[in-house]
Amino acid sequence: MRSDRHEKLHPHDDAVQRHGLIGKRIPLIDAQRKSTGQELYTDDLRPADCLVGKILRSPHSHAKIVSIDTRAAEAMPGVHAVLTGKEAPNSFGVLPVSQDETALAVDKVIFIGDGVAAVAADDEETALAALRLIRVEYEPLRAFLDFADSLEEVPEELRIHKKTVDGTNLHKQVRQEFGDVDGEFDRALWKKRMSFRFPGVQHAFTEPLITIAHYDADDRMTVWSAQQVPHYLHRALAKVLEMPMHKIRVIRKAVGGGFGGKSDPFPHEMVAALLSRKCRKPVRILFDREEVFYNNHGRHPSKIDVGLAIGKDKKVAALDIDALIDGGAWGSFGVVTTYYNGVLANGPYRVDNFRYRGRRIYSNRPASGAMRGHGAVNTRFAYEVLLDEAAFDLGLDPAQFRIDNALPAYTKTINEFRITTNGIVECIERACAMAGWKDKYGKMPFGRGIGIAGGFYISGSALPIHWDGIPQSTVHLKADFDGGITIHSLAAEIGQGSDTMLAQISADVLGVPIDQCRVYSDSTDTAPIDIGSYSSRVTFMAGNAVRRAAEEMRRLVIGGAADLTGYPPEVFVLEDAHAINATNREVRVPFVEALRRAMKDRGALQTTGCYSGPPPMGGQHKGAAAGLSPTYSFQAFVVELEVDLLTGKPKVHEVWAAHDCGRALNPLAVEAQIEGCVHMGLGQALCESFDYNKGNVENPNFLDYRMLSSTETPDIHAILVETYDPEGPFGAKECGEGPLLPALPAVANALHDAIGIRFYEMPITADKIWRALQKQKKAAAGSATQGAAK
């Protein structure tokens, strides 16, 4: 383990010189509310006279709606409103290019669970009884349930959406090619092509989807919803309800987990609002767990073919990726996912010849969307497994092989990503040093193994999805007579600690205790626009915005101190809740006094900071903007595990997870993100699988959708690598998604070290390992040669 990391300070890092709050382990500012049960989530709100909203769902995968008869439901006592899709046909969707969802199905249903009609009633029993009275006549259509079917050219009525590629049910197709991929494959020292399969996986946040809407006496709509991106919901509501945005207020109470699963605007949010507008009462729609699984947009089920060529210099010569992903019923974030499955393979290793084809199909299944490590996870697995095979076949140490192939810092990738700080080598070195890699790799008894893998992820998207010139993050600060700092932001606190980050940076810049800051990040009425908590953007973008707002506030408060004392403003620093004359530290003005002086003749101090994006960057090729980020995170994991040779059961013992987060603003929170990522990534590697029987979900609950329990989660050692990003706030980059990426391939690579078998299909469960071991035994018995199976 390198010992110099705390000495390696950024030269312009005034926060370090001030011994401020940056870099300190501080509990999240909402931690005590949460650990005492006092935090309020959306379903904890109790508006008076609130109705229960319920949605009637399609039993068909794909069917025309011939007729809907709601008369009996409408006549039922206790029912206040009934809604069908034709009443709100305006489409919406998270991406401007994929506006393909409606509040309820209009002409046809496209998956089992698709909403057909909805009711608002006095209580749940009445609502459910009313749903049973709604008569829907369907005319079933052919269901599209696998890749091959969706790639077929079909008549218009069989297309799941109007806009598809070449008359098929292909939603999106992208291609990129750089350099001479075929030539490099011809000249390669080592090459391999392999097909990898991944089932869908789910976010499985513990708080079910929940929305309360109230169209009130002032003709204003308030929607409380468990959301990662209140702003996108705000836009979608305005479109569907045909109301101006200023008449709509979205409120995000505490969110019980997101991981990407609460970042789309959802149909039930539209339905709650529409029902409330019909009856003018608050309407609550709370999903049960099965509804969550059907309506959630999980990680895309994928079939990814990857070819890797290693040149005679033992470096990566060419990478050739063909990703086919199942988008399910709706577009969601899918256009982005289609790109990310390829373009994010351009790090952390240098690739000079790169080819990518990405295809996303529509199918008659629940939609797929963004999930932690969006689009990058499955391809990363394939790439890192092939790298491991190459190293093994060439007799190279897989850790050193990765170091030898690492991208340098401050470079450009072949697809013109601008790489700035890059800690990949330090990540590999420190993870290996802590794990004892050199003493373990290839040296442990049969059944026990160690594996390594790297990762690379964006730190926010350089370009926003709405190209209307609004800054990606804006933060307002207000300081009034009481001395408290009020922070207004729409960055969504979803448990990752964004509120804490905002308060921590403000308190650090203003030299006040963190509890002097209070964060109001819940309402679109009071917060300036921030495009929310997804794509690992909040610390970088909202962090820069709040830093700027706080620095402006600092200037004003120091102005007050200068007025009071007669010293020039430039001699003052804010520390210890005082304005202090740095040239004569006896001169100290309490923060509140300096603030009050600054307020004279102008009232409460209000400042604004924003972050609009990095300088223009990227290439001219089609899709060049996809994957562009102001900076990238890097990571390397080492996993040690053991296989029970009798049963095949794998047991991960330890994970050394090194992550280049730029700067750990709050090491406690950064570790927490890494540990959570490891848990989720190991789950996808070892047990998680969203299973279908045709269009039905087979495991829509926490018993059958298997996640790692507390006893199955290994000891995780988070290793924080700090590279001090020049554009990140105090040097910080993302830490919430990238650290998921190496978990899957590190497990597979460790399994190869343990038992000499490669796995190309997720999840790698005990039964698959057991079968592979049996095959290996038979092969060994059947021939004199040592059995390298599968």
Add this chain to the structure above:
Amino acid sequence: MTTASRSDSRRGDPARPDNRLLRLRVNGTVHSVAAPPHAILLDVLRDVLGLVGTKRGCDMGTCGCCNVLIDGRAVMSCLVLAHDAQGKDIQTIEGLAFDGPDMHPLSKAWAECGGSQCGFCTPGFIVTCHELLANEAAPSRTRIAEAISGNVCRCTGYKKILDAVELAAARIREAEPASAPAKSGGSK
């Protein structure tokens, strides 16, 4: 999809024909509430008594978000009929989080160690750990992991939860005389 009755604006209304009066002892206070015979304890706690600290995660006994103590044992309140909880001592996070004005060592350590991220599972976990620490003064990390294995956390990877329980156990031991035996839980 499940049909558990909930969020019922009329529940608690004694005029509802199928309601029965029941007496529940929750956090030391006896409440008389009206609820139908099939009412679930979780619904009564949240929707009638307004104790919303107990969370609804799955409604089918798979996540532990709704755990409460019944006679000292951590139980998923979504699987308990409210009528069956009569005559028993029910404790929710609201009754466990503070000892008088002081935050209970479990809740305090939880916050300090980063045991919560989204926090939705936290009340259920803390309830489970109250039972554990009432029975074992110094559980090992393996033992803690076993005790919480019925609670789902999707954020933390469990590490900081184990840290929190260890720290809380140590502080409770320090606060109590060394010779005092571990309390014998609530199991009868």
